[in-house]
Amino acid sequence: QxxxxxxxxxxxxxxxxxxxxxxxxxxxxxxxxxxxxxxxxxxxxxxxxxxxxxxxxxxxxxxxxxxxxxxxxxxxxxxxxxxxxxxxxxxGLKEVSPLPLNLKRLYKETLEIEPILIIISPGADPSQELQELANAERSGECYHQVAMGQGQADLAIQMLKECARNGDWLCLKNLHLVVSWLPVLEKELNTLQPKDTFRLWLTAEVHPNFTPILLQSSLKITYESPPGLKKNLMRTYESWTPEQISKKDNIHRAHALFSLAWFHAACQERRNFIPQGWTKFYEFSLSDLRAGYNIIDRLFDGAKDVQWEFVHGLLENAIYGGRIDNYFDLRVLQSYLKQFFNSSVIDVFNQRNKKSIFPYSVSLPQSCSILVGLSCCH
Structure with missing residues (x-):
């Protein structure tokens, strides 16, 4: 006192x-x-x-x-x-946090002689995103992958030599499972004379015995959700093409995709506040977002009456909810689904004079342009 x-x-x-x-x-x-x-x-x-x-x-x-x-x-x-x-x-920086990981932007900075090591969290898998990048930048047939494990070493070396000779892309997944074999991989990399279109992508979880030489010779990036809702939304919209957003020029569909991006960001951001956000860490990933996109895409494909119960059921039971094993966490997810996916939110006339689940500074995109969607994320 x-x-x-x-x-x-x-x-x-x-x-x-x-x-x-x-x-x-x-x-x-x-x-x-x-x-x-x-x-x-x-x-x-x-x-x-x-x-x-x-x-x-x-x-x-x-x-x-x-x-x-x-x-x-x-x-x-x-x-x-x-x-x-x-x-x-x-x-003299504009912001402290780096830009969200964009594999397409990263690819332009890579070289055929430098492996790209993607450090992943448990359960994360960027291979689908790499496949889509290969389809966009090259022919999809140029992309190959090997899931490392027992008995895969010889196949990996064989694919490495073939891809380097043909100028293809190769992804060796889960190298943390075969750390004792990595010196063999290093030796092969030193003897390669690849074409300039060759790219070697490596994925691995953090491991204390990971060979330091391979770490030093690789371009290292982390594959994880960006910090904050804003950067998470920006990463999602950067991963979608303009054609994906503006398909059929349906504004309701664009609103639904924005809600999906926001929902995905909220689910991932809550993991930073355990046990208040979620009771444990759930590996909500881009594969969940991709599955959610496919559901929204089918939902607006020719149907006049949107069945939101269909979205709720699939996202709750098969996709996001399929990872949740706690009753109270599931109730949070159910509440989010009802808030983000309903006719009152996905509405072309949803203006600021109506009550909105989004912060006041965020507005639903008023067109199907991806640039408009990105501006809403700012």
Whole structure:
């Protein structure tokens, strides 16, 4: 109580100790901040994005790092955003997080002599996406894959030599299962003289005994869901072609796909908040999103009356819900399905004057253009 009495009255009781610590540790900074000016600081304190609205009258007197200390003391819920803003301003970056992984963009940076090692999480499998990339960039027949395991070593070496000679693509999956064989693979790679169209894709989970030489000689990327809803949505829309979005020029279909992308992002983002989001980590992947897309595609293929119960049932029992083994998690999924996939949401006239499940800053695309869809993600 004695500490509390020494601080301005506008500071909440729960933040009084943090502010008092700041006062004791950095008295000159505390004096510069003029916390006694309640009108100045109450506006800052109640701002939902306070880290971006530091009092202008003090901005030149307080360094960017000192502003982080203020956020830590007053609004620790905004500390991560404040640190990201500090990094951007200090390093001259537009944003801290990298762009979502885009294999098509990555492919343009690859070389035939450098393997591409995709580090995956348990249950993830980028091979289908690689197949689609091969279909788009090359003939689908040029793509080959081998799932590594017992008895597959000879086949892998044979396919490696053939693909290098013919300029095809080869994907060796799950190398973490055969770490003792990797020195053999390294030796073969050193003797290859591949065509310039050859690409070697490798997938592996993190393994402590993975050979360091192969790691050093490979282009390494991680295959995981992007952080945050926004980047997740952008990755989904970048993975869809304009033809996929604008098929039959059906605006209701475009709305349904946007809802699917948002639903998928929400399911993946909740994994960052275990056990509040989900009780455990569920491997919701691009294969689930792809299956959901196929359902939406069939749903709007010639049918006048959309049967949303059909979507709910398949997504709940066969796709996303098929990975869930907890009753309470399943209830969350059921609630999401009812919210995101119904006639009141997937509606061309769903404007801002109607109650929406999406944040106020997000609007449903008003055309079938993929560019419009991407703009909604911003």
């Amino acid at each position: 004695k500490i509390r009495d020494q601080l301005p009255s506008w500071i909440d009781q729960e933040r009084s100790w943090a502010v008092a610590t700041l006062k004791i540790a950095l008295p000159s900074l505390y004096q510069t901040l003029c916390f006694e000016d309640a009108a100045l600081w109450r506006t800052y304190y109640n701002n939902s994005m306070c880290e971006q609205e530091f009092p202008s009258i003090l901005a030149k007197k307080v360094s960017l790092f000192q502003q982080i200390l203020v956020v830590q003391a007053l609004r620790p819920d905004r500390l991560q955003s404040a640190m990201a803003l500090f990094a951007c301003k200090t390093l």
